[in-house]
Amino acid sequence: MPTDLTIRTYDTPPHLGRQQVMDPRSLAYRRPYDGQPLRATEWEPRIPVLDQQNLIAQGIYTSQDYGLDEDVDALSSCTGNAGTALLSILLTKEQATAAGLNTDDATAAEHYAIGLYADATERDQWRDAQWPSQDVGSSGLGVAKVLRDRGLIDQYGHATTAEELCTLLQTGPVLMGMSWYAAFTDTTDPDGFIDADPNWPASPLEGGHEVCVTALEAVAVEDGVLKPEQTILRFRNSWGSWADHGDGRLRLSTYLALRAEIDICQPRLDGARP
Template sequence: MPRPPHITRVREYPLHPLCGRHLVLDRRSLNHTTPEIDPAKLRPVEWMPKVPILDQSNLDAQGIDVAQLLPGAPAAKELGSCTGNGATYALSAVLDSGRLEEIGLHTSDSVAAEEFAIRWYSGGTQEDQWRDVEYPVTDCGSSGLGVSRYGKARGWFDNYRTATSALGVLSALQTGPVILGLPWHRQFFEPDHNGFIDSAGWERSPLDGGHEVCGAVLETLRLTSGGDVDLDRTVLALPNSWSPSWGIDGWFRMRLSTYQTLRREVDVYQFRLAA
């Protein structure tokens, strides 16, 4: 399929059973970036998802039959639906409970929420206009842009904007959660005892795929003596979608310096409601 002219960059990552995110950048999104604010005005914040921890890694154990959920889908015990999962977390933090029930995202049922995420993942693959394949025919992965476009088209939120710098990410988090797509290194699969995926040496571990997560909590914020953000000591907390048994109750931590190192391979979107 010819790439649309507004798509400026595509990077496809190796498909991993638990990682299905690709990097797709749209030049038009740069017109809707998060305004960066004075670091002195930043505060730790949390935007807790209203859904339980999701699990794309043990579908059969949850009784999720993807062939029944999406006709034409081949049977699968796990699915590269991380873009839909990260987006589902973010949306559940943005909308109130009544609106979530209206759109079919049931916050008290982890299985129903995972099924919602899988449908969103499928919709994201349909919005990814840079290739011919889509899910449910192929578990091909999707992009943060694709799921953002799909959610907006469904009317679940009014618009979305991006962040393209460390300060931009922190600025966005002052007003709501973000979805964050990043290259996933092998060491990231095993957080340390404090939940950090980026302990020393992670840069030397192999790249296993691309993964989408929800930036839900700015847990620790530190500034340097000069008033800039101290990237090494500023920490995000993020829910993952590999069951509550992974990491710390399904969550992990990441230093902002890791975002900065990976920045050219990261994309960040924030769902916005009209004022």
């Protein structure tokens, strides 16, 4: 395990759970912005909206399914859920089925997400605790490593600037780990904008969260420069029908405000699968 990881840990309430783990070796796999035109893009998950909460109502009993002493109704498994949504975009329906991901059944897909989360907590070797047994959260980097271990992706790249993030979204969805503020939940507007309240930075920090960014919904450029307030990201969340039927939105300016607390990872499948 590398000794120079940058790790930011958060409490793990059941609706959150992302931990920020940055490996400096990842900087070699950034995809720099080369001046290409940035266009609106969207990538639609092939699975229903997942819900890391309300597990019992979904027929998921963690005591019998995962060998725990008692059932829990929610898990800090946002990383596994975001990774599952992303994987459903990368793989065809047939490929997903072969990988054990049922794209037609929300409960089966949630089970897959929980399994991905469990493996990610094991791959996060900077701590001893793992799930099942301890619901400690995981990292986007851990999820990417698991997907590669399983042979489901070829590689994963990273972005550290707004331009690099928009460049990644030209070719596919990305995992975005971020700090989650109370206003993002409490004052989301009908269109799903988590930053509808301009005073969101003053609201309490609730923890860390992972989402799958599925669209660069609008791009505003003036004189070759991105206009962050008018450039819009859409993401798939894992809280059921939350916000806009399970999707949220944020302005690129919010990404920039949180950039030091965000990690962007894009698992990729560039070659043909057997």
